[in-house]
Amino acid sequence: MGPFFCLAGSVFLPLRERDINYLSSPLNIFMKRIVLLVVAVILVGSTDELMALDEIDIYLGGYAQGSMPSDSDNDVQALGGSVQNLSIGGGLGGGIKVGLFHDITHRIIGIELEYGGNAGDLRFQQIGSIDKSTADLVVFHSMVNLIVRYPHEHIRPYVGIGAGSSSGLLIHAKVEGRKNKKIESALAFEHQYFAGLQVNLREQIFIFGELKYVRANYHWKQLSLDYRSQSVVGGVGFQF
Numbered sequence: 001m002g003p004f005f006c007l008a009g010s011v012f013l014p015l016r017e018r019d020i021n022y023l024s025s026p027l028n029i030f031m032k033r034i035v036l037l038v039v040a041v042i043l044v045g046s047t048d049e050l051m052a053l054d055e056i057d058i059y060l061g062g063y064a065q066g067s068m069p070s071d072s073d074n075d076v077q078a079l080g081g082s083v084q085n086l087s088i089g090g091g092l093g094g095g096i097k098v099g100l101f102h103d104i105t106h107r108i109i110g111i112e113l114e115y116g117g118n119a120g121d122l123r124f125q126q127i128g129s130i131d132k133s134t135a136d137l138v139v140f141h142s143m144v145n146l147i148v149r150y151p152h153e154h155i156r157p158y159v160g161i162g163a164g165s166s167s168g169l170l171i172h173a174k175v176e177g178r179k180n181k182k183i184e185s186a187l188a189f190e191h192q193y194f195a196g197l198q199v200n201l202r203e204q205i206f207i208f209g210e211l212k213y214v215r216a217n218y219h220w221k222q223l224s225l226d227y228r229s230q231s232v233v234g235g236v237g238f239q240f
Helices: 002-010 026-046
Strands: 056-069 076-078 083-089 092-102 109-126 132-149 155-174 183-200 205-220 223-239
Touching: 056 109, 056 205, 076 083, 076 109, 083 132, 092 132, 109 155, 109 223, 132 183, 155 205, 155 223, 183 223
Parallel strands: none
Antiparallel strands: 056 092, 056 223, 076 223, 083 109, 092 109, 109 132, 132 155, 155 183, 183 205, 205 223
16 A cells, blocks of 8 residues: 555645745636645555455545634734734635555544635734734645544444644735734654444445544734634535
């Protein structure tokens, strides 16, 4: 299964600040990462080590999600100082993932590559200021997940833990004392926990739902955010 793990590294291509100059919109980033995952499916399915497909469950799934970030005034530091009246807005998003369960683990323990993202916003006041600071926030996640599931034929509950990289895009930031008001990226380590249920509708088609918790710490110029969010996820998948 070596090629599968090698390919995981390609999903973690860092989003550097100079790359932002060539992006027409955050959607371009999302589409590029989706292409990487589609390539992952093709390469995983074509390696010599994985030719015995009857011994492996491989699936590709897509999902929509709604994020509900937690907020506390301690979660944001602006210009090196504390803030007040912080509000972190949630938003809609989605993603794609590819997973693999092998007979070696009795198809109970699996590895999954996931890429997704969601929109949101920031609103707060700096201490001693009457002006409201605002910014749009777009978050992208590139994760490797470890999943444990109950391999029932039709209904499969599962739990998982994941780690990877997260790109936080700060857009149209109107923060007193910051010069950059267009777009700025921050790359951070992220981890997540989730629990879900997969329901097989047919031999190869299934639907799934998840409750997920993610956390990452972003550092932009003169602004930082301890991002914590719960998400409700729903999607459909195809099993090879």
